[in-house]
Amino acid sequence: xxxxxxxxxxxxxxxxxxxxxxxxxxxxxxxxxxxxxxxxxxxxxxxxxxxxxxxxxxxxxxxxxxxxxxxxxxxxxxxxxxxxxxxxxxxxxxxxxxxxxxxxxxxxxxxxxxxxxxxxxxxxxxxxxxxxxxxxxxxxxxxxxxxxxxxxxxxxxxxxxxxxxxxxxxxxxxxxxxxxxxxxxxxxxxxxxxxxxxxxxxxxxxxxxxxxxxxxxxxxxxxxxxxxxxxxxxxxxxxxxxxxxxxxxxxxxxxxxxxxxxxxxxxxxxxxxxxxxxxxxxxxxxxxxxxxxxxxxxxxxxxxxxxxxxxxxxxxxxxxxxxxxxxxxxxxxxxxxxxxxxxxxxxxxxxxxxxxxxxxxxxxxxxxxxxxxxxxxxxxxxxxxxxxxxxxxxxxxxxxxxxxxxxxxxxxxxxxxxxxxxxxxxxxxxxxxxxxxxxx
Amino acid sequence: xxxxxxxxxxxxxxxxxxxxxxxxxxxxxxxxxxxxxxxxxxxxxxxxxxxxxxxxxxxxxxxxxxxxxxxxxxxxxxxxxxxxxxxxxxxxxxxxxxxxxxxxxxxxxxxxxxxxxxxxxxxxxxxxxxxxxxxxxxxxxxxxxxxxxxxxxxxxxxxxxxxxxxxxxxxxxxxxxxxxxxxxxxxxxxxxxxxxxxxxxxxxxxxxxxxxxxxxxxxxxxxxxxxxxxxxxxxxxxxxxxxxxxxxxxxxxxxxxxxxxxxxxxxxxxxxxxxxxxxxxxxxxxxxxxxxxxxxxxxxxxxxxxxxxxxxxxxxxxxxxxxxxxxxxxxxxxxxxxxxxxxxxxxxxxxxxxxxxxxxxxxxxxxxxxxxxxxxxxxxxxxxxxxxxxxxxxxxxxxxxxxxxxxxxxxxxxxxxxxxxxxxxxxxxxxxxxxxxxxxxxxxxxxxxxxxxxxxxxxxxxxxxxxxxxxxxxxxx
Numbered sequence: 001x002x003x004x005x006x007x008x009x010x011x012x013x014x015x016x017x018x019x020x021x022x023x024x025x026x027x028x029x030x031x032x033x034x035x036x037x038x039x040x041x042x043x044x045x046x047x048x049x050x051x052x053x054x055x056x057x058x059x060x061x062x063x064x065x066x067x068x069x070x071x072x073x074x075x076x077x078x079x080x081x082x083x084x085x086x087x088x089x090x091x092x093x094x095x096x097x098x099x100x101x102x103x104x105x106x107x108x109x110x111x112x113x114x115x116x117x118x119x120x121x122x123x124x125x126x127x128x129x130x131x132x133x134x135x136x137x138x139x140x141x142x143x144x145x146x147x148x149x150x151x152x153x154x155x156x157x158x159x160x161x162x163x164x165x166x167x168x169x170x171x172x173x174x175x176x177x178x179x180x181x182x183x184x185x186x187x188x189x190x191x192x193x194x195x196x197x198x199x200x201x202x203x204x205x206x207x208x209x210x211x212x213x214x215x216x217x218x219x220x221x222x223x224x225x226x227x228x229x230x231x232x233x234x235x236x237x238x239x240x241x242x243x244x245x246x247x248x249x250x251x252x253x254x255x256x257x258x259x260x261x262x263x264x265x266x267x268x269x270x271x272x273x274x275x276x277x278x279x280x281x282x283x284x285x286x287x288x289x290x291x292x293x294x295x296x297x298x299x300x301x302x303x304x305x306x307x308x309x310x311x312x313x314x315x316x317x318x319x320x321x322x323x324x325x326x327x328x329x330x331x332x333x334x335x336x337x338x339x340x341x342x343x344x345x346x347x348x349x350x351x352x353x354x355x356x357x358x359x360x361x362x363x364x365x366x367x368x369x370x371x372x373x374x375x376x377x378x379x380x381x382x383x384x385x386x387x388x389x390x391x392x393x394x395x396x397x398x399x400x401x402x403x404x405x406x407x408x409x410x411x412x413x414x415x416x417x418x419x420x421x422x423x424x425x426x427x428x429x430x431x432x433x434x435x436x437x438x439x440x
Numbered sequence: 441x442x443x444x445x446x447x448x449x450x451x452x453x454x455x456x457x458x459x460x461x462x463x464x465x466x467x468x469x470x471x472x473x474x475x476x477x478x479x480x481x482x483x484x485x486x487x488x489x490x491x492x493x494x495x496x497x498x499x500x501x502x503x504x505x506x507x508x509x510x511x512x513x514x515x516x517x518x519x520x521x522x523x524x525x526x527x528x529x530x531x532x533x534x535x536x537x538x539x540x541x542x543x544x545x546x547x548x549x550x551x552x553x554x555x556x557x558x559x560x561x562x563x564x565x566x567x568x569x570x571x572x573x574x575x576x577x578x579x580x581x582x583x584x585x586x587x588x589x590x591x592x593x594x595x596x597x598x599x600x601x602x603x604x605x606x607x608x609x610x611x612x613x614x615x616x617x618x619x620x621x622x623x624x625x626x627x628x629x630x631x632x633x634x635x636x637x638x639x640x641x642x643x644x645x646x647x648x649x650x651x652x653x654x655x656x657x658x659x660x661x662x663x664x665x666x667x668x669x670x671x672x673x674x675x676x677x678x679x680x681x682x683x684x685x686x687x688x689x690x691x692x693x694x695x696x697x698x699x700x701x702x703x704x705x706x707x708x709x710x711x712x713x714x715x716x717x718x719x720x721x722x723x724x725x726x727x728x729x730x731x732x733x734x735x736x737x738x739x740x741x742x743x744x745x746x747x748x749x750x751x752x753x754x755x756x757x758x759x760x761x762x763x764x765x766x767x768x769x770x771x772x773x774x775x776x777x778x779x780x781x782x783x784x785x786x787x788x789x790x791x792x793x794x795x796x797x798x799x800x801x802x803x804x805x806x807x808x809x810x811x812x813x814x815x816x817x818x819x820x821x822x823x824x825x826x827x828x829x830x831x832x833x834x835x836x837x838x839x840x841x842x843x844x845x846x847x848x849x850x851x852x853x854x855x856x857x858x859x860x861x862x863x864x865x866x867x868x869x870x871x872x873x874x875x876x877x878x879x880x881x882x883x884x885x886x887x888x889x890x891x892x893x894x895x896x897x898x899x900x901x902x903x904x905x906x907x908x909x910x911x912x913x914x915x916x917x
Contacts (some may be wrong), residue, residue, distance in 0.1 A: 023473045031893075033892075035702075035892050035893075036531075037531045037704075038701065040529055040530055041526045041529045041531065042530070042793050043499070043520050043524050043703055044500055044501070044525070045500050045501030045502055045903045046501070046518045047500050047503040047893075048502075048503065048505070048506070048514075048518075049488070049504075049505050049789055049790045050505060059804055061481055063480070063481055064481075065484065065485070065697070066482065066486075068485065068486040068487055068488060068505045069486075069507040070507055071511075072503055072506055072510075073509045075507075075508060083485075085634055086483075091558055093559055093560040094478065094481065094559065094560065094563065097477070097480065099477065121525055124525070137701060138704065138705040139892035139893065140707070141893065167705065167892075169704060171701075171704065177704065179705070222549065244618065245583065246580055247580050247619055247624035248624070248626070253622065256622070256878060289579050295549035303784075310475075351610065353830070354829060354830070354831075355706075356828040356837075357839070358826060358828075358837065358859055358916075359857055360624075361622075361624055361914035361916065361917075362917040363915070364917060365829055366826075366837050368828065368829075368831070368832055368835065387830045389830070389835050390836060417894045418895070419895035439837075440835050
């Protein structure tokens with residue numbers, strides 16, 4: 001695939017006229033998707049897709065076209081040349097773009113993770129056998145993801161990896177459920193078996209009598225997965241330079257110095273795990289780490305090249321949407337083995353669902369409990385709770401009401417597959433928070 | 441897609457129990473002006489094919505963007521391989537005899553005039569709209585865009601079916617925020633829900649430039665307005681909030697694949713159970729909701745779904761009683777219920793699943809003035825800006841951009857951050873008045889997310905203004 005991208009890049013660059021610059025972004029995946037319900041196959045198949053985004057730059061103007069490739073050179077070369085001609089014809093009509101910025105230095109590199117190819121049929125068989133007689137529902141995605149960048153100035157970047165992501169839940173006869181995820185580059189049957197065993201044990205606990213919770217304030221444990229849902233909401237503009245400037249950020253009061261978080265809270269954008277590509281769609285190389293919030297204080301934002309020009313600041317190679325792709329929340333001091341005793345009386349929340357802002361200005365978020373949520377009394381599980389709605393501000397959750405963070409962080413690889421498989425991830429500990437408001 | 445292409449690829453259909461080819465060609469063009477600067481224009485062209493094979497009790501698909509003979513044959517082989525592997529391992533094997541030969545077409549009734557207007561003219565227009573949006577000094581952010589989408593599908597199968605459809609739609613959007621004492625309030629053009637199967641003339645007819653001024657004034661007014669009070673009260677809900685209410689608490693819970701459990705790992709299930717159809721009182725007697733793929737210009741109007749099933753208008757809820765789910769041919773077979781043509785895929789690279797099409801609340805006979813005058817104390821809620829509902833589609837909480845208090849039958853001052861919460865099972869029984877045709881709006885959203893692998897699809901909702909009693913309304917901090 002890399003050589004194909006090189007070949008079409010060369011072909012297009014050779015077709016440029018003087019004063020034209022062409023920037024190319026390549027996205028491809030070859031993915032087997034197996035969807036399960038009731039521990040059987042609901043839908044299964046393969047998606048083979050590749051896309052090339054052409055950005056033509058001419059006299060400080062730019063125009064983009066996203067083309068689905070057939071990967072048949074004869075067919076693609078005709079389509080791509082036609083597209084280039086179209087962009088060339090249209091671009092003079094457009095106004096100059098005052099925020100146009102692309103990398104002029106050459107920072108070529110290649111990151112290709114070579115591992116034994118994954119056998120989706122074998123993995124599916126393992127799953128079907130392991131989950132036999134259980135009410136399992138979920139999705140398995142396996143295969144290669146490839147991303148490339150090239151420009152007519154001579155830069156070439158490549159990112160390729162093979163991976164799988166099995167995201168599933170298991171239900172009891174009474175409709176209670178727990179959720180699990182196993183994602184990696186190599187399928188290890190032993191790891192899967194132990195996760196499955198863990199699932200089965202949790203299912204037994206969750207099958208106890210439901211504990212009805214009333215609206216009110218509760219001490220809660222938020223698992224890494226549950227806390228990640230809240231961090232995801234912060235990512236809706238919270239770390240974006242532009243969103244903070246225009247006031248559409250839930251953290252704009254914090255950036256303006258009016259609010260602070262608890263001193264134990266430190267967020268960093270950390271690309272060192274290699275899951276996301278390190279190159280920007282305009283060719284800039286992203287730093288390994290960017291400190292966002294350190295010891296409860298707003299340190300810096302994610303700044304795209306466009307925002308940098310608009311607000312006359314330096315950029316840090318963030319994409320135009322300026323939200324984290326690999327966020328890391330620093331671990332705390334609560335020993336993972338002591339979560340229940342530290343929580344003592346409250347609610348153990350494994351998963352939150354369907355979050356949204358209920359007061360964006362003040363960072364207030366609403367959402368619901370979902371999989372694996374238990375009432376805990378005197379440090380012991382009492383049983384699953386009814387679905388509850390919460391409404392709480394990030395300044396409480398990560399501020400005065402934060403009792404502590406756990407000392408173990410969890411790598412959460414995004415299982416999202418809108419348009420294409422995600423390369424986002426987060427590394428998050430659990431948290432214990434008091435006076436967490438349940439409203440319905 | 442020319443006829444000679446169809447004749448060429450027909451022989452590539454394999455000799456199996458059943459196979460379909462679904463070709464999709466998708467074109468997108470988005471032009472935006474933000475803070476009075478034209479953003480990079482986006483043009484996207486996408487071509488691909490999904491091959492679906494049923495054979496010997498198994499089913500599989502192969503999806504490819506390689507539309508050469510070699511590419512198609514490879515996708516056929518992949519689909520056959522998965523069909524073979526899944527033999528006797530499927531959650532459900534459909535009754536293939538129920539699949540009949542289908543032929544027909546559907547084309548959006550517009551003059552395809554998007555391409556006749558130059559990019560420069562569209563950009564100039566949006567720059568003018570930006571000027572109107574930035575019409576007040578305290579406006580802190582503003583922007584406008586127009587999105588054009590064209591989706592052409594060709595469906596053929598081993599039953600000799602031949603279905604060709606072309607849906608094109610426009611989505612005009614505006615956003616404007618005003619700041620006052622670090623309080624930021626935002627108004628949008630209908631919560632980005634004005635997507636419809638219309639031509640470029642529609643843009644002229646809605647006069648975005650004039651509308652922009654009104655939105656800017658409202659954003660400024662909201663930034664200085666008091667918070668919405670917390671109380672149980674009557675709520676008059678405008679169409680640009682009703683769309684979300686219908687979508688989340690009628691559309692999604694009635695999707696049959698949720699009821700059958702397919703979505704339990706992601707989008708969730710439903711409080712609706714199979715025994716409720718035909719007898720469950722979903723709402724008050726004046727609640728009438730249809731699956732209506734026939735309403736002209738509505739976003740999900742079509743003649744066939746993506747499994748090639750013929751589409752028609754059907755009642756989902758009649759006089760408050762739940763009649764049928766939103767289930768495609770195969771899902772309905774799984775439960776022994778009547779189907780609607782709702783098996784839809786967002787593109788060639790995703791398999792069809794049960795989706796909303798146009799889910800409409802049928803108009804009643806009250807004018808807007810009748811409804812307001814009937815309220816002693818209440819609130820008018822406009823334009824959705826926040827939505828959240830549990831995985832069984834029961835406990836919901838929605839936020840709106842603008843609230844207007846109602847006192848003694850009159851509108852009496854706006855409030856910011858209005859939200860309301862409730863439970864689906866009781867909420868629709870509080871429906872006390874339904875607006876007439878004059879209050880009705882045809883709206884649509886292009887980003888309904890669901891499915892594993894994930895899909896976003898466009899859905900339409902046509903709805904009048906409605907009045908609900910005893911609603912738990914509250915404001916911000």
